[in-house]
Amino acid sequence: MKSLLFPQFKNPPLQLPSQEGLGVGGWQIKLPKLGKVQINLHRPIPDGFVIKQIRVVKKAMGWFAVIIIQSDINLPEVNAPFGHPLGLDVGLSSYLATSDNYVEKGRKFFKSEQRKLKLLQRRLSRKQKRSKNYEKARKRVEQQHNHIAFKRKDYQFKLAHKVCDMGDSIFMEDIDFRTMAKGFLGKHTLDASFGQFRDILKYVCLIRGKYFGLVDHRGTSQTCPNCRTEVRKTLADRTHYCPECGYRCYRDVASAQEICNRGIETTTLGLRGKETVCQVEVSGVMSLDNWRRGTPLWAEISRRESGSPRYTA
Numbered sequence: 231m232k233s234l235l236f237p238q239f240k241n242p243p244l245q246l247p248s249q250e251g252l253g254v255g256g257w258q259i260k261l262p263k264l265g266k267v268q269i270n271l272h273r274p275i276p277d278g279f280v281i282k283q284i285r286v287v288k289k290a291m292g293w294f295a296v297i298i299i300q301s302d303i304n305l306p307e308v309n310a311p312f313g314h315p316l317g318l319d320v321g322l323s324s325y326l327a328t329s330d331n332y333v334e335k336g337r338k339f340f341k342s343e344q345r346k347l348k349l350l351q352r353r354l355s356r357k358q359k360r361s362k363n364y365e366k367a368r369k370r371v372e373q374q375h376n377h378i379a380f381k382r383k384d385y386q387f388k389l390a391h392k393v394c395d396m397g398d399s400i401f402m403e404d405i406d407f408r409t410m411a412k413g414f415l416g417k418h419t420l421d422a423s424f425g426q427f428r429d430i431l432k433y434v435c436l437i438r439g440k441y442f443g444l445v446d447h448r449g450t451s452q453t454c455p456n457c458r459t460e461v462r463k464t465l466a467d468r469t470h471y472c473p474e475c476g477y478r479c480y481r482d483v484a485s486a487q488e489i490c491n492r493g494i495e496t497t498t499l500g501l502r503g504k505e506t507v508c509q510v511e512v513s514g515v516m517s518l519d520n521w522r523r524g525t526p527l528w529a530e531i532s533r534r535e536s537g538s539p540r541y542t543a
Contacts, residue, residue, distance in 0.1 A: 401444070
């Protein structure tokens with residue numbers, strides 16, 4: 231068993247006894263059938279919240295108590311995009327590329343730690359099963375797996391906060407990454423954990439008051455973000471060049487700009503309170519002529535965005 235769930239409590243289970251010297255802060259938690267358990271409360275319970283459930287989870291580092299709290303406070307939701315739009319494209323060669331021409335290098339968390347994991351697994355295979363040495367070796371393998379997972383999640387949280395610093399309305403592809411994991415690059419796709427990063431980014435946007443939206447993923451890498459014509463490319467083509475308008479940039483950046491275009495078109499950022507005449511002419515100052523002259527929608531909206539401290543003309 232890896233976890234135990236205590237679904238409800240009649241009395242508050244979290245207690246601070248009068249005796250000093252019990253753990254860090256002296257906190258105890260009273261669980262049914264187990265009694266009082268000494269814990270390290272690393273985060274105080276906010277005022278106005280009550281404890282509803284507690285799940286005790288066993289990991290290689292030790293035991294963790296996940297406390298679920300509830301309150302009548304309604305968190306404000308950002309239902310409409312605002313501010314500076316930002317499109318994101320994730321991949322293996324570059325972990326993240328934005329529509330503002332920022333590229334984050336690819337990270338291989340499992341591959342960088344695989345050599346040590348292979349050594350620990352080889353030692354485990356040579357131990358006699360159900361012996362004490364076998365159990366010690368098994369715990370070392372589990373600790374290495376936990377180290378890789380914690381390292382990946384820490385990086386993704388830091389990257390999510392960095393993305394929120396870059397823009398106010400974040401757009402990503404609505405893609406099932408499980409399908410990508412079934413290809414010949416499945417190991418590296420699972421190592422990158424794009425689905426987990428998307429969930430983390432959505433959570434960080436919620437707590438920071440940013441808008442997060444998903445757009446259609448079909449053809450984002452095969453469409454020119456400047457003139458919106460189809461430009462066929464293979465996986466070996468890492469540079470986007472449009473023969474119609476002459477627009478050239480890094481392939482992943484072009485995909486992120488197209489994602490930003492679709493996010494603007496499908497939300498109120500592209501309407502500006504006026505009737506939409508066509509897909510390109512989504513604003514009163516936009517026209518098909520200046521679109522073809524090389525002023526894409528994502529750049530035009532950013533230029534006309536008022537009060538954005540990150541834009542420089």
